[in-house]
Amino acid sequence: MKYLIAGLGNIGSEYQYTRHNIGFRVLDALAEASNAVFMDKRYGFVSEIKIKGRTLLLLKPSTYMNLSGNAVRYWLQQGKIPDENLLVVVDDLALPFGTLRLKGKGSDAGHNGLKHIQTILGTQAYARLRFGIGSDFPRGGQVDYVLDDFTEEEEKALPAKLETCGEIIKSFCLAGIQNTMNLYNNK
Template sequence: MKFLITGLGNIGPEYHETRHNIGFMVVDALAKDAGVYFSDNRYGAIAELKLKGRTLILLKPSTFMNLSGNAIRYWLQKENIELENMLVVVDDIALPFGTLRLKPKGSDAGHNGLKNIQELLGTQNYNRLRFGIGNDFSRGGQIDYVLGHFTKEQQKEMPIRLERAGEIIKSFCLAGIQNTMNLYNNK
């Protein structure tokens, strides 16, 4: 059984470890924990890990955030992965920093990466893991905020949050979305 786990983010050193790139950070941490490495491929960097008889294909799109759907559609088709076995890891300003919420569907909530995925897949019904980045910005400051870096205090908490995100992803692949939501969404 195969799963496509996509972390959303933007390529380039100027975006490294910014709030908008939390999806990249989550899949990077998962790969590091499993001892696997990313290699450049079509539409993104790919790493593959095995987990109790399942294959997890980790994807960091190289298409920039607003065109993430191109990479996801390509890898779903190339690897013949069912939509219900796809999970998108995305930053969310509506959640306090470090809050993790697994959802089986939903709107794009103004997130351009999710908007593009929805357009190219033709559905809102795909799994996503929302990683809260908070919304501590003044009116008109959203772009600078999401493209900014985490505070020192948040950076100290980051290893624990990334580990928890990895646990959720593994549970999603092993136990399914409903069981994983029941286990983790209220913590």
């Protein structure tokens, strides 16, 4: 069985450690833990890991956040991966920092990356792992906030959160979405 795990973010060193790039950082941590390396391919940086007979295609789109759907569609088709085996890792302003929520479907909640994926795939029925980045910004400051780096305190907490994200991703592929939601969404 094959799965596409798409971590959303923006390419370029100026975005590397921003809140909006948490999807990239989750996949970087997962690949590193598996001694996997990303290759620069069409529409993104791609790596592959195998877990108990399952193949996880890790994708960091190079299309920039607002055009993420192009990369996701391409790699779903290339890998002949069904939509139900897609998991998108994304930042979420509505959740406090470090809160992790797995959902089987849902709206884009104003997130441009999810909005484009939904438009391109023509469905909201794909899994997403939402990583809370909080919303500690003044009125009108949302763009600056998501494109800013995590605080020093948040950076210290990230390794443990990234490890948990890896566990959630593996569980999604091995135990299914319902079991994984039951196990992790109440933590």
